[in-house]
Amino acid sequence: MRLRSSVGLAERHESGSEMPLAPMAGKPPLGELLVEAGVLGEDDIPLVLTVQEQTSRLFGETCVDMGLCAYQSVEEALRRQFDSHVLPLGDDSIDEDVVAAFGVDPEMTESMRSLHAALFGRKAARGDMLALLVMAGADPDTPASLLAANFAVVVAQLGYSVLLVDANLAEPVQHRLFRLPNRVGVTTFLTDDEVRDSAICETAIPNLSVMPSGPAVPNPAELFERLPACPRLRAVAPRFDMILVDAGTLSPDIVASIASGSDGAVVAVKRHRTAIRQVRRLVQSFADRGVATLGTVVA
Numbered sequence: 001m002r003l004r005s006s007v008g009l010a011e012r013h014e015s016g017s018e019m020p021l022a023p024m025a026g027k028p029p030l031g032e033l034l035v036e037a038g039v040l041g042e043d044d045i046p047l048v049l050t051v052q053e054q055t056s057r058l059f060g061e062t063c064v065d066m067g068l069c070a071y072q073s074v075e076e077a078l079r080r081q082f083d084s085h086v087l088p089l090g091d092d093s094i095d096e097d098v099v100a101a102f103g104v105d106p107e108m109t110e111s112m113r114s115l116h117a118a119l120f121g122r123k124a125a126r127g128d129m130l131a132l133l134v135m136a137g138a139d140p141d142t143p144a145s146l147l148a149a150n151f152a153v154v155v156a157q158l159g160y161s162v163l164l165v166d167a168n169l170a171e172p173v174q175h176r177l178f179r180l181p182n183r184v185g186v187t188t189f190l191t192d193d194e195v196r197d198s199a200i201c202e203t204a205i206p207n208l209s210v211m212p213s214g215p216a217v218p219n220p221a222e223l224f225e226r227l228p229a230c231p232r233l234r235a236v237a238p239r240f241d242m243i244l245v246d247a248g249t250l251s252p253d254i255v256a257s258i259a260s261g262s263d264g265a266v267v268a269v270k271r272h273r274t275a276i277r278q279v280r281r282l283v284q285s286f287a288d289r290g291v292a293t294l295g296t297v298v299a
Contacts, residue, residue: 030059033077039069058114075106078113085157085206093204095177097146100153101205111297112154119266119294131237132230134259134291137249137268138278144268145173147297148246156208160241163200165211167229167258168248169220172213178203185214190227200236209240221254230261256285264294271298 031048034040040048040063052062060074086103087094099105100112119133135151137144145168152164166174167186175182180201189199189211200209217223233243245262247255259265265286267279283293 028081030074030077030081033081034063034069034073037073037077039063039073039077044068058110060110071106075103075109087204091204093179095179098149098153098177100150100157108150109154112151113158115151115266115295115297116155116158131240132233132243132245132262133294134230134245134247134255134262134265135268135297136247136255136259136265136282137270138282139270139274140249141273142249142268142270143299144168145171145246145248146177147268147299148244149174149177151297152208152210152244153205155242155244156205159207161207161209161239163209163211163233163236163240163243165229165233165243165245166213167224167245168250169213169217169223170250171248174210174246175212178210180210180212182212182214185212186229187214187217187223189214190223190229190232196236220250221257224254224257228261229258234261252282252285255282256289256291259286259291260289262291264292266295266297267293268297268299 031040031045035042035045044063048059048062048066048068051057051066052059055062055065057065060071060078063069063074064071087101089102089104091102094101096102100109103109135144135148145166148164152162156162164174165186166172168174169186172182172185174180175185178201180203184195184199186199188195199211199214201212202209229245233245237243245258247258250258267282269279279296286293
């Protein structure tokens with residue numbers, strides 16, 4: 001799965017750079033780790049930073065572009081930097097389609113890190129992350145739920161506490177991807193205050209919890225209009241650094257209803273398939289609900 005992420009000019013200015021993530025407190029810079037591993041010399045760091053400033057490329061990508069190291073060396077340093085938890089191949093505690101969990105697609109993982117950096121930038125470094133984000137596909141061909149799963153894993157691997165919420169009630173998949181029961185979840189969370197805590201399940205990835213969709217309901221649109229999801233999720237927000245709501249590829253009106261009260265939305269599109277009119281319709285639906293579109297992910 002190849003991805004490309006983008007954000008508006010305002011968000012790029014806020015982030016300040018396209019580094020995967022500004023180092024958190026106590027985390028050594030990527031360049032320092034590459035020097036310790038004998039991949040770079042100390043004199044290489046100023047040169048890389050100069051080229052990076054000129055090209056706006058990732059630090060690791062710049063090192064590779066300059067022929068200073070192989071991408072595998074950068075990936076290993078990133079894992080050391082953020083204590084990424086990668087499952088061994090063949091581990092069936094998570095579906096193999098969640099490739100970020102197994103570290104088998106460095107390009108996808110790097111794209112997801114770039115999306116995180118573009119969305120949060122300096123805010124993440126200050127511990128001031130957006131708390132509640134919605135991801136939705138602009139057309140039925142976009143694997144929005146799978147993108148959401150991989151993005152949630154990557155952010156958790158970076159050391160942040162993440163709750164992934166499966167609000168795609170028409171075609172819920174997160175319980176299958178993370179090998180979880182689906183007896184309680186979003187639908188029970190919204191309708192029964194007594195089961196709120198039991199609706200949140202831990203996964204095989206440290207820092208990542210999932211709220212499955214829960215039992216099927218006859219009219220999801222009516223449920224989300226009557227019981228708005230995001231305002232209710234605020235009740236558990238203090239427990240997490242980020243809540244990511246997977247809205248799948250539901251109709252724009254339903255998706256916008258789900259996103260109402262969130263901190264913003266990311267639109268997922270499929271390269272050479274998604275029509276501009278579909279993106280515009282979804283973005284307009286968000287705007288009608290007062291939800292900011294923060295960026296796009298291209299699959």
